Amino acid sequence: MSLALLAAFVAATAALMLIPGPNVALIVANSLRYGAHGGLITVAGTSAAMALQLAVASLGVTALLGELGQAFEVLRWLGVVYLVVLGARAWASPADDLSRMQAVSPGKTFARGFLVSLTNPKTLAFYAAFLPQFLDPGAALGRQMAILSVAFVATALVIDGGWAVLAGRARFVLGRFGRARNRLTGGVLIGAAVGLALTRR
Known part of the structure; x- marks a missing residue:
């Protein structure tokens, strides 16, 4: 693979x-809430x-998963429901005192990010369609995929x-509007849920 192709x-x-999706929505929401x-x-x-x-796309399993359209739909709707639950909780949260940084649970926060990203089934299909466009058929495909x-x-x-980082800084700008900030956080997550719900196979 040439450096030009990699670039x-x-x-x-x-x-x-740079186009926001469910991942960015959760990242921004958590930065607004926890820093x-x-x-x-x-x-x-x-x-x-x-x-x-x-890794799944590289192993070629995506082709098999593509036959399981119903499973993809179930996965997508699980992601929608999870984002709505997170958004509703953020919306209903009381205003925080930003003079003290709110405690964050690393394990739960990591798991939420992992689940939201994993439950977006469009990602696997995207990888399968996007990555091969940058492969050199004359070179080892496994190494290129890696x-x-x-x-x-x-x-x-x-x-x-x-x-x-940007959302974390905006957190303090919005600090005087605690309730509004929580509703903004909830609205971002629920908006991401709506976007995911409207995607089509």
Whole structure:
């Protein structure tokens, strides 16, 4: 694989990741609630799920999963329900005192990021369609898939980490409007749920 092809892949990946989806919604929501460190823990969870999905796509299992359309639908709706529950909880939360950083549970926050990313079935189909466009048929495909997968996750860590830091800083700007901030957090998550619900196989 040439450096030019890899650079094109990273640029395309970065452009796609700048479009907010369920992962970014949860990262921003957790950063608004817990600060940048809560958002970064969420990024670790979403990135771990991406790595797992990329491994599945690299092994060619996506073709088999594509035959299980109903299973994809169930997975998608589980993700929708989970995002709505998180959003409703955030919406109904009392205003926080931002003079004290709210405690964050690393395990729960990581797990939430992992589950939200994993329950987006469109991701597997996207990987299967997107990654092969950057493969050189004359080189070892397994090695190329490994390189692209690492580059994809690394790009996600940088861009999603940026979302977390920016939202963490905005948290203090919105600090005087505690109730409104919680409703913004809830609204972002519920909006992501609506977007996921409206996606089609």
